[in-house]
Amino acid sequence: MTHVAIIGIGSPAGDDQAGWCVAHTLQRSDWPDHPSCQVSVIALDRPGTRLIRYLEGTDAAVLIDAMQGGREPGAIHRLDDPALLGQDTLASSHGLGVASALELARALDLLPETLILYGIEIGDVSFNAAPSAAVRHAAAVVAAMIEAEVAERWPCRMPLSVAKTPEPSLHACGSRER
């Protein structure tokens, strides 16, 4: 059984929901069961080291998070080597940031064999605001890219099973379009 985890990371602050938008889009995908492959789609709110628990035991993980890399909101980054993030990306005041959590997982030998990271460039991060149209659009694009890549890269191909988690869904992206 190949286990692929797709993990959208975010917080309830405007564009910082970018990762959640991708996860929610993929959770809505109608992916039927497959006996030899499991894809879990999860949205996590500032997980810190809890991220490690969701990586444990997976063969591949695709992470989607907000990024600030100096480009326009909605720009898409893709990293195949999370080491490129650098080590002390401790951006959160609560727990470790994603890059540090990944480094910690590596130190404890808990990283999956394959790790892909998508970053969506963000702008406004006002608390409780809906994500911007640019970020929602980028999230839809990233979701489509991930869906295609998962189907192509892993031998199980489609169809896949989707495990949903009760983790946060403050603003399901699609429902906030108005």
Next chain:
Amino acid sequence: MDETQTRKVDIHVPVLARVEGEGALHLRIRGGAIETLTLQIYEPPRLFEKFLEGRSYEEVPDMVARICGICPVAYQISAVNALESLFGVGPGPWVHAMRRVLYCGEWIQSHCLHIHLLAAPDYFGYDSAIAMAHDHPDIVRRGLALQGLGNDIMSLLGARSVHPVGVKVGGFHHAPHPGDVAALLARLRAALPESEALVHWAAGIVVPDDDQAFTCVSMRDATEYPIHRGRVVASDGLAIDASAYDRHFAEYQVEHSTALYSRYRDAPYLVGPLARLNLNRDRLPDAIQQLMHDTGVTWPSRNMFNSMLARAIEVHYAISEAVRLLQDYAPVQEPAVAVTPRAGVGYGWSEAPRGLLWHRYEVDGEGHIVAARIVPPTSQNQARIEEDLRISLQAFGLQHGDDELRLHCEKVIRNYDPCISCATHFLKLKAERL
């Protein structure tokens, strides 16, 4: 030396964006003495006070849970305590016990995060938990496992571990399934030797000998170790109810910070695990009191560097308390009592992982929030942190370079586990030497 030197430590600008703040310390040294020392701490709750206005009381527990990703339960419980006291609601022993269990989960996860990922690397000479994990993987794994157990308690009762949604005014939205409780109970029992080992391990860490005089403030209950009910006491004999809090504890503004500071009798004071233990040792089970005795530390402790050990002791207590409260678990038909809102002012508090968290709500006849006030532990400790830094830095020696000063400051600040705990890994230090 007359010449002004302003050395600034460059801070790595993160690529991945989270939206919380970071700490900044401004230090001005003149003639070998500290002239000014100011610490800036990001303070999210203030934003929420305005945000809550006009909302229904029913929305409050879910909204305040979003203030903090680490201690959502503390915000929820302080809020429901305030609103239930105003509405004259007594949710009963089942709700009381389950809220206590939920809160234990939060203490466990928050304290384990702090001990293993933030504080311990300082004492073992590592610049991060990642470096420590390479050499001490078993210690870090144990910490992550205990932290995960805390998260799972929160998921059991809060439906999810971050921004839990289980708590409501009057009780809980649902009662956990007995099968889920039994499974978690078995894991909690199995973790007790681990948490006891954690206490021994923490006690074995050599910390600086740093005796300081300070006033401790925490809740105190007639029988229980304080978590979510009781009065507030201080080490000078004060004992008050939640409605009297703002007559004794004054918030004030300082020029250098947007955060509000707190003082008691015109002086800084301490809230948090060390204050709780110092004031409530006699409320712990005998076995844990014996364990505290065996650490060799003299209690009550006036050394803030014993804060990490205090957290380890509370982790062990919280696991044993969760076991005690869950071992005879039976679900109830109605996990909440009916609530009828009424106009007035309600006060409530609880012991967040970082210390006392006080809420005050003014509510109209329909149950809408007219005004909210939230005084979090970090802002209560802020004046004490600055006082501690002045004493510690002077003792450490101001002749040290900026990097050494910054590292020492980080260690001191981390004892308080403020919301900037992580950010102090790259504390912005602006040191001016005049």
